[in-house]
Amino acid sequence: MVRIRMKRMGRTHRPFYRINAVEKREKRDGKVLENLGWYDPVAQEADKQVHLKEDRIKHWLGQGAQPSDTVMDLLAKNGLVDASKVQSDRERRLAKKRAGIVETKQAAEAAAKKEAAEKAAAEAKAKQEAEAKAKAEAAAAAEAPAES
Numbered sequence: 001m002v003r004i005r006m007k008r009m010g011r012t013h014r015p016f017y018r019i020n021a022v023e024k025r026e027k028r029d030g031k032v033l034e035n036l037g038w039y040d041p042v043a044q045e046a047d048k049q050v051h052l053k054e055d056r057i058k059h060w061l062g063q064g065a066q067p068s069d070t071v072m073d074l075l076a077k078n079g080l081v082d083a084s085k086v087q088s089d090r091e092r093r094l095a096k097k098r099a100g101i102v103e104t105k106q107a108a109e110a111a112a113k114k115e116a117a118e119k120a121a122a123e124a125k126a127k128q129e130a131e132a133k134a135k136a137e138a139a140a141a142a143e144a145p146a147e148s
Contacts, residue, residue: 002065004057006039007032016040019052019071021060036060039074052078 001024008029010016017039020032037052057080061067067075069090076083 002033002060002063004036004060004065004067004071006068006071014042016042019074021056021065024066034060050074050078052080054078054080 002021003024004019004021005028006017007020007022008015008017018032018035019037019039021034021036022030022032026032034056035053036057037050039050040048043049052074057075061081067081072081072086072089075081076086
């Protein structure tokens with residue numbers, strides 16, 4: 001799967017990013033399929049902060065490339081993707097993440113309830129066995145004096 005993401009360039013405390021189409025499994029600064037533009041967050045003038053190759057970005061999006069969250073925000077600000085889609089995608093991903101956490105808590109609670117039920121059943125069984133043993137001993141004790 002192809003991702004559209006940023007590759008960090010520049011020096012210490014002076015970041016500069018290239019926006020690239022990259023295979024998902026590649027490292028952040030690894031092999032690039034195509035350079036799609038650049039982003040300079042330190043530049044003072046707004047027109048010198050971002051440069052995008054719009055036709056190539058649309059091509060990669062049409063091929064199914066998935067932009068990173070930051071790149072998606074840049075594309076929305078520059079009108080290449082629908083801004084409402086950006087928000088809904090982010091909300092959907094966060095909801096999935098939260099659901100995974102909730103499911104984990106629910107699974108832990110269910111396991112704890114199951115363990116408590118098993119423990120209660122084992123205690124009840126032990127109590128019944130103890131009562132049965134006590135009755136048998138009482139019956140045996142009652143028969144023993146009667147025989148003598």
